[in-house]
Amino acid sequence: MSYRRETYDYAMSQLEIRRSKALSELTQHREEVFRKVPQLSELEKRISSTGFSIYRIIMAGNDVADKIKKLEEENLQLNKQFIDLLVSNGFPSDYLEIKYYCDKCQDTGFVNGQQCTCLKDLLKQEASRKLNSLTPMKLCTFDSFKLDYYPDNSNENGMSPRERMRSIYNYCKKYADEFSLDSPSIIMQGATGLGKTHLSLAIAKSAIDLGHDVIYGSSYNLLNKIERERFGRDEDNDSYNNLLECDLLILDDLGTEYTSAYISATIYSIINTRLLSSKPTIISTNLSMEEMLERYSDRIVSRILGSYERLVFVGKDIRLEKIKRNM
Numbered sequence: 001m002s003y004r005r006e007t008y009d010y011a012m013s014q015l016e017i018r019r020s021k022a023l024s025e026l027t028q029h030r031e032e033v034f035r036k037v038p039q040l041s042e043l044e045k046r047i048s049s050t051g052f053s054i055y056r057i058i059m060a061g062n063d064v065a066d067k068i069k070k071l072e073e074e075n076l077q078l079n080k081q082f083i084d085l086l087v088s089n090g091f092p093s094d095y096l097e098i099k100y101y102c103d104k105c106q107d108t109g110f111v112n113g114q115q116c117t118c119l120k121d122l123l124k125q126e127a128s129r130k131l132n133s134l135t136p137m138k139l140c141t142f143d144s145f146k147l148d149y150y151p152d153n154s155n156e157n158g159m160s161p162r163e164r165m166r167s168i169y170n171y172c173k174k175y176a177d178e179f180s181l182d183s184p185s186i187i188m189q190g191a192t193g194l195g196k197t198h199l200s201l202a203i204a205k206s207a208i209d210l211g212h213d214v215i216y217g218s219s220y221n222l223l224n225k226i227e228r229e230r231f232g233r234d235e236d237n238d239s240y241n242n243l244l245e246c247d248l249l250i251l252d253d254l255g256t257e258y259t260s261a262y263i264s265a266t267i268y269s270i271i272n273t274r275l276l277s278s279k280p281t282i283i284s285t286n287l288s289m290e291e292m293l294e295r296y297s298d299r300i301v302s303r304i305l306g307s308y309e310r311l312v313f314v315g316k317d318i319r320l321e322k323i324k325r326n327m
Contacts, residue, residue: 007123007126007127007238008123010122010126011109011119011122011123011126012109012119014122015107015108015109015118015119015122018100018101018102018107019100019106019107019108021101022098022099022100022101022107023098025098025099026096026097026098026099029095029096030096033086033089033091033095033096036089037085037086037089039085040082040085040086043078043081043082043085044082046078047075047078047079047082050071050075101118102116102117102118104116104117104118105118105119109122121213124213124242124245124246125213127238127242140197140198140199140201140202140205141202141205142169142172142173142176142199142202142206144198145169145195145198145199145202146318147162147165147166147169148162149315149318150162150164150165150314150315150316150318151315151316161314161315161316162315164312164314164315165194165195165313165314165315168199168311168313169199171311172199172202172203172311173202175203176202176203176206176207177206179203179206179207179210179212179248179280181247181278181279181280182278183248183280184280184308184309185274185275185280185281185282185283185307185308185309186280186281186282186283186308186309186310186311187282187283187284187285187304187308187309187310187311188200188282188283188284188285188311188313189284189285189286189287189288189289189310189311189312189313190286190312190313190314191286191313191317192286192317193316193317193318193319193320194313194314194315194317194318195313195318196252196284196285196313197252197253197284200216200250200252200282200284201216201250203248203250203282204216204248204250207247207248212247212248213246213247213248214246214247214248214249214250215242215243215246215248215249215250216250216252217250217251217252218251218252218253218256219251219252219253219254219255219256219257219267220253220256220257220258222239222243222251223257223258223263223266223267224257224258225239226239226240226243226266227262227263227266230262240266243270244270244273244274244277244279245279246279247279247280248279248280248281248282249270249274249279249280249281249282250281250282250283250284251270251281251282251283251284252284253284253285253286254267254283254284254285254287255285255286255287255291255292255295259295264296264297264300267296267300268297268299268300268303271300271303271304272303275303275307281308283304283308289301289305292304
């Protein structure tokens with residue numbers, strides 16, 4: 001995937017911080033150990049002299065193999081004495097080993113010339129952070145979602161809007177608490193102001209807290225950004241791939257984006273690619289199924305209907321209800 005230079009620079013700076021922290025911790029451990037157990041410092045010097053001793057044996061040229069074998073046996077004994085003395089003084093046996101954040105790449109970001117998973121994760125997280133920077137995610141939690149704004153009177157089906165929304169709330173809360181890459185995709189449908197954005201943001205926050213890579217944005221903003229990047233009107237060039245690869249994509253207000261052949265193809269590509277790679281997506285929209293069929297191609301709607309869990313929000317605009325109660 002292609003990322004902006006500042007995104008790479010940020011990720012590499014985080015790796016440098018991790019390496020520095022690991023080295024600093026090792027230095028502190030060494031100072032502590034050698035201060036409390038000076039004998040260990042002498043043992044380390046004897047172990048370290050092995051390399052020079054091997055060099056002298058090779059240069060001398062007599063019975064090289066036997067002498068090196070004997071030296072290696074002595075070195076093993078010295079290492080055993082070192083560990084035994086370390087442990088007997090109350091330290092873990094690996095206390096003087098460097099503890100990298102990522103053992104695979106030793107916090108360099110690369111393994112055999114290829115990007116390590118830890119670097120890829122940092123790049124995705126930073127790209128997601130920038131995309132989510134203007135989202136009021138902290139303001140929308142499950143605790144701040146109030147069911148008493150929904151009418152409690154039963155309809156012809158015997159269920160009140162409040163009961164329906166309680167069921168949807170419980171589903172979303174369980175979904176958020178148990179979120180994983182195996183979680184299903186969801187489409188939230190209903191009129192404006194019924195809590196679709198609130199609950200989707202609450203899910204996003206919970207998924208991020210669980211350590212997942214989440215991208216949230218309105219359909220209008222995200223698709224407009226992708227189009228600008230595609231046709232060279234924006235210096236960024238990584239949004240499209242980020243939407244395909246993030247752990248959870250939340251596409252809010254589907255139907256507010258401009259209609260064009262490119263946008264329609266992009267919507268289908270995002271939905272289809274994420275389904276094929278088993279990456280969950282949450283879509284919210286004010287459109288009914290009939291309106292979606294009028295606006296989008298059959299293949300887009302059929303992919304959503306056939307593969308997404310459908311949550312239909314009901315009630316009155318709770319934002320208006322809040323205003324009325326505060327008047």
